[in-house]
Amino acid sequence: MLTWRLCHSTRLLLRQSVRAFASSTRTRAENDALLRTRNIGIIAHIDAGKTTTTERMLFYSGHTRRIGDVDDGSTVTDFLPAERARGITIQSAAISFNWPPSSANDELPKQKEGISSNVRRSSIQHNVNLIDTPGHADFTFEVLRSLRILDGAVCILDGVAGVEAQTEKVWTQANHYQIPRLIFVNKLDREGAAFHRTVKEIGSHLHAWPAVCQIPWFRAGDRRLCGVGDAVGLQGLLWEENSDGRAIQSLSMDELRKIEPTFAEELQKARIALVELLSEHDDQMVENFLEYEEDHLAIPAMDIWSSLRRFTLQYPQKLVPVFAGASFRNIGVQPLLDAVVDLLPSPEERPDPEVNIEGVLTTLSDLLNGTLALSPQDKKRKPGKGLANNRGKQSTILQNLQGCALAFKVVNDPKRGVLVYVRVYSGSIGRGLPLFNTNLSITERAPKLLKMYASDAVDIASITTGQIGVIVGLKYTRTGDTLLSYNGMNPKTGPPSPLNTLQLRPITVPPPVFFTSVEPASLSEEKQIAETLQILLREDPSLNVSTDPESGQTHLAGMGELHLEIARDRLIQDFKANATIGDIEINYREAPTRASNTHTITIDRDIGGKKARASCKALIEPHTTTDGLETTETTHQIPLPENNHLTFSHPTIDFSGQPLTTEDTALPPSLPLPTIISSITNGITAALARGPTNNFPIHSTRIKLELDPASQIFPDTTPAAISIAAREAVKACFEDAAQKATFSLMEPLMAVRISVPESDLGSVIHDLSSARGGQILSLDGGVDDTSTTSSNNDEDTPRIDIKKIYAPPDPFSSGYVTEGSGVYGGRNRQVIAKVPLREMVGYLKSLRSLTGGRGTFVMGVDRFEKVGGQRLNGILRDIRGS
Numbered sequence: 007m008l009t010w011r012l013c014h015s016t017r018l019l020l021r022q023s024v025r026a027f028a029s030s031t032r033t034r035a036e037n038d039a040l041l042r043t044r045n046i047g048i049i050a051h052i053d054a055g056k057t058t059t060t061e062r063m064l065f066y067s068g069h070t071r072r073i074g075d076v077d078d079g080s081t082v083t084d085f086l087p088a089e090r091a092r093g094i095t096i097q098s099a100a101i102s103f104n105w106p107p108s109s110a111n112d113e114l115p116k117q118k119e120g121i122s123s124n125v126r127r128s129s130i131q132h133n134v135n136l137i138d139t140p141g142h143a144d145f146t147f148e149v150l151r152s153l154r155i156l157d158g159a160v161c162i163l164d165g166v167a168g169v170e171a172q173t174e175k176v177w178t179q180a181n182h183y184q185i186p187r188l189i190f191v192n193k194l195d196r197e198g199a200a201f202h203r204t205v206k207e208i209g210s211h212l213h214a215w216p217a218v219c220q221i222p223w224f225r226a227g228d229r230r231l232c233g234v235g236d237a238v239g240l241q242g243l244l245w246e247e248n249s250d251g252r253a254i255q256s257l258s259m260d261e262l263r264k265i266e267p268t269f270a271e272e273l274q275k276a277r278i279a280l281v282e283l284l285s286e287h288d289d290q291m292v293e294n295f296l297e298y299e300e301d302h303l304a305i306p307a308m309d310i311w312s313s314l315r316r317f318t319l320q321y322p323q324k325l326v327p328v329f330a331g332a333s334f335r336n337i338g339v340q341p342l343l344d345a346v347v348d349l350l351p352s353p354e355e356r357p358d359p360e361v362n363i364e365g366v367l368t369t370l371s372d373l374l375n376g377t378l379a380l381s382p383q384d385k386k387r388k389p390g391k392g393l394a395n396n397r398g399k400q401s402t403i404l405q406n407l408q409g410c411a412l413a414f415k416v417v418n419d420p421k422r423g424v425l426v427y428v429r430v431y432s433g434s435i436g437r438g439l440p441l442f443n444t445n446l447s448i449t450e451r452a453p454k455l456l457k458m459y460a461s462d463a464v465d466i467a468s469i470t471t472g473q474i475g476v477i478v479g480l481k482y483t484r485t486g487d488t489l490l491s492y493n494g495m496n497p498k499t500g501p502p503s504p505l506n507t508l509q510l511r512p513i514t515v516p517p518p519v520f521f522t523s524v525e526p527a528s529l530s531e532e533k534q535i536a537e538t539l540q541i542l543l544r545e546d547p548s549l550n551v552s553t554d555p556e557s558g559q560t561h562l563a564g565m566g567e568l569h570l571e572i573a574r575d576r577l578i579q580d581f582k583a584n585a586t587i588g589d590i591e592i593n594y595r596e597a598p599t600r601a602s603n604t605h606t607i608t609i610d611r612d613i614g615g616k617k618a619r620a621s622c623k624a625l626i627e628p629h630t631t632t633d634g635l636e637t638t639e640t641t642h643q644i645p646l647p648e649n650n651h652l653t654f655s656h657p658t659i660d661f662s663g664q665p666l667t668t669e670d671t672a673l674p675p676s677l678p679l680p681t682i683i684s685s686i687t688n689g690i691t692a693a694l695a696r697g698p699t700n701n702f703p704i705h706s707t708r709i710k711l712e713l714d715p716a717s718q719i720f721p722d723t724t725p726a727a728i729s730i731a732a733r734e735a736v737k738a739c740f741e742d743a744a745q746k747a748t749f750s751l752m753e754p755l756m757a758v759r760i761s762v763p764e765s766d767l768g769s770v771i772h773d774l775s776s777a778r779g780g781q782i783l784s785l786d787g788g789v790d791d792t793s794t795t796s797s798n799n800d801e802d803t804p805r806i807d808i809k810k811i812y813a814p815p816d817p818f819s820s821g822y823v824t825e826g827s828g829v830y831g832g833r834n835r836q837v838i839a840k841v842p843l844r845e846m847v848g849y850l851k852s853l854r855s856l857t858g859g860r861g862t863f864v865m866g867v868d869r870f871e872k873v874g875g876q877r878l879n880g881i882l883r884d885i886r887g888s
């Protein structure tokens with residue numbers, strides 16, 4: 007087994023070579039472009055207005071001539087028919103635009119880390135790559151996939167609904183990826199808009215101090231939203247009603263005091279509160295405050311922007327800048343774009359991306375600058391295969407690495423074919439050069455590179471560090487794969503080991519809990535449907551395709567009902583597949599309750615015209631803990647998906663039966679250990695796909711597997727034979743356990759967060775706990791009726807005293823009366839519960855009827871739990887009935 011260790015002696019050499027690599031590959035213009043780049047995402051709950059806001063961004067930046075409308079299906083970013091039909095975003099679209107559209111001053115500020123004392127970044131043109139992420143819980147995986155390539159995000163809140171369940175979920179995920187965020191409170195034109203309540207909820211639900219940079223401006227008289235008050239720049243920004251919003255009138259404090267004295271007074275309060283908040287956490291702001299004789303209004307706007315930027319880039323982000331508007335009324339979008347450029351980081355200012363190389367987690371810089379070097383401990387490996395074996399070779403390898411990119415999204419475009427969206431993390435990807443896919447271990451050429459501007463595309467010659475672009479013409483690359491460009495690469499083997507195993511920001515695919523059957527209308531359709539399913543899988547790795555060995559039926563599994571419905575529509579409507587799709591069913595799991603007997607399977611046959619032999623001995627048992635599972639010279643512990651675990655041992659006697667020392671293990675001489683382990687895991691994964699009692703995937707099972715030396719077949723042992731022997735040995739154990747009735751069914755238990763109006767709370771809780779067998783865990787995420795601080799278990803984020811949060815009063819509020827109650831007037835209550843998935847099927851409909859259409863919920867798999875008694879009978883009836 008290869009392990010990492012620090013090789014001090016090689017560090018200097020590597021650093022030198024990498025420095026040379028970086029400076030030789032990045033020109034001044036490229037550095038400049040990097041500083042002017044923002045890779046940002048828009049995250050929010052479904053319907054908060056992400057697409058509407060994106061459309062305005064494209065319009066104001068000059069990339070579209072008219073504003074697209076979600077409601078009449080004319081948006082640029084929601085371009086799949088299924089998205090336009092439902093008015094929701096399913097696939098995140100990546101588009102680029104410049105902000106501001108043009109700039110008088112084209113010089114970047116000299117100081118990299120801050121705006122020089124009097125130049126705002128937003129006065130200089132930047133390139134914004136914008137990823138529009140989906141808001142529905144079923145697409146959480148898609149959100150995660152986008153999050154890991156973002157450098158910053160705008161979180162849009164619906165100013166009527168406040169902080170909603172899905173927002174909390176995505177916010178937590180963004181914390182995980184350390185993504186700096188701004189908040190835009192949208193829909194403030196709507197009746198019932200509650201900026202005050204929403205700001206307070208940022209503290210109570212998202213556990214961040216809201217730094218209110220703008221307050222909504224409701225016109226005196228009819229109280230309609232007409233603009234925003236800018237607490238940083240101390241000005242009123244006014245949009246003309248029913249205009250396209252391009253022209254913004256700016257009014258000074260003096261002008262405001264004349265025409266809107268109450269609003270001017272509130273804006274002054276907002277500025278004081280902002281300076282106070284920043285001063286509490288930022289020494290520099292305290293100095294500014296003292297320098298300007300403790301006059302909150304005298305501190306220059308630039309100093310406040312600088313302080314806000316410091317906070318936004320800090321991790322954990324305890325303070326979040328808040329902006330206001332109504333995208334649909336074209337109010338607030340341009341200042342939000344300025345804030346994106348001013349406050350969110352360039353790719354250079356982000357933490358180093360995580361990489362996995364030969365199963366070891368490290369960071370890309372640590373790998374490239376030689377802080378860590380790989381040292382092979384596997385004595386059977388031939389010298390020269392590991393990086394640290396030869397210092398000169400190691401530096402050459404790193405110098406030859408031309409580019410390293412992550413494919414974060416694959417889209418089947420009807421006109422252009424399959425588009426692979428990539429983010430380049432190091433070096434560059436050049437048109438026409440071969441790319442090695444480290445996940446699939448194959449080489450593909452990139453014949454065409456594009457930069458996407460809304461639905462238009464521009465041909466480019468290369469995609470450089472920090473940039474997002476599209477590769478056209480790749481046949482195999484899937485979402486999540488890592489691509490390397492390597493000088494002088496052998497297309498068959500890729501870059502030298504271990505670089506050929508490098509994976510950027512790996513994420514785990516969550517277990518699919520629903521499935522449906524896909525039945526081709528005729529035999530001749532089979533091939534086309536199989537190919538189409540492969541495209542869907544390339545686009546979305548959270549879908550899963552398998553074949554039922556008994557019926558031969560194809561099963562498509564996914565994360566939620568909507569997830570599978572969309573996949574079904576894509577298959578039938580977009581790809582015109584001629585197939586019958588079955589009902590959507592729950593994907594249960596199977597698990598042993600006791601250990602099986604040991605089973606040995608020996609394979610001795612011809613595969614592909616060559617002798618193929620292997621022998622594996624297996625045993626299965628329930629997997630409850632990893633305590634005491636140690637990796638030694640001859641035993642390897644390998645965690646598998648679905649809480650399964652493989653303990654793989656190889657012989658300590660050789661094929662003639664002679665005992666060996668631990669240093670001299672008997673393994674087939676022609677096969678390296680990683681190849682053997684990968685053959686075994688492939689075979690086992692196939693066996694785990696279907697259990698012996700009801701054909702559901704296997705869960706919580708430990709497999710103990712040995713390569714059997716006694717069979718004396720090492721000379722002809724092949725990877726394919728090892729795979730088959732492992733699969734068959736494990737299957738024999740399953741059959742054995744099933745015959746003894748020691749297999750049980752497991753069902754998905756969901757963690758559910760429901761948001762309901764106070765008046766419906768009782769009936770929703772009653773329905774959950776009595777009719778659905780759910781367990782209520784808490785109300786309002788732990789903010790009970792007597793608490794005034796946000797409760798949060800995450801030690802990285804601060805406890806917020808909600809009473810201390812500044813927010814202007816809402817003009818129409820029917821009373822956010824209970825300032826000390828932690829629950830704001832008319833506010834939705836949050837119920838957190840654990841409920842079996844079977845009881846949550848079609849829940850949205852029931853919730854809507856219980857709450858007059860006002861309740862919403864999100865859920866995710868908490869765990870799988872064994873089912874017994876009456877409940878098991880009910881489930882088995884369901885399964886057999888279907």
Ligand SMILES: Nc1nc2c(ncn2[C@@H]2O[C@H](COP(=O)(O)OP(=O)(O)OP(=O)(O)O)[C@@H](O)[C@H]2O)c(=O)[nH]1
Nearest residue numbers: 052053054055056057058094095141193332333334
């Ligand atoms: N009154 C009002 N309606 C808005 C505003 N912004 C968006 N909407 C409406 O809210 C609905 C949802 O807007 P979208 O932009 O599709 O929301 P989304 O967040 O992209 O939704 P998903 O793609 O489904 O996640 C649409 O009917 C919009 O017209 C706003 O500022 N004011």
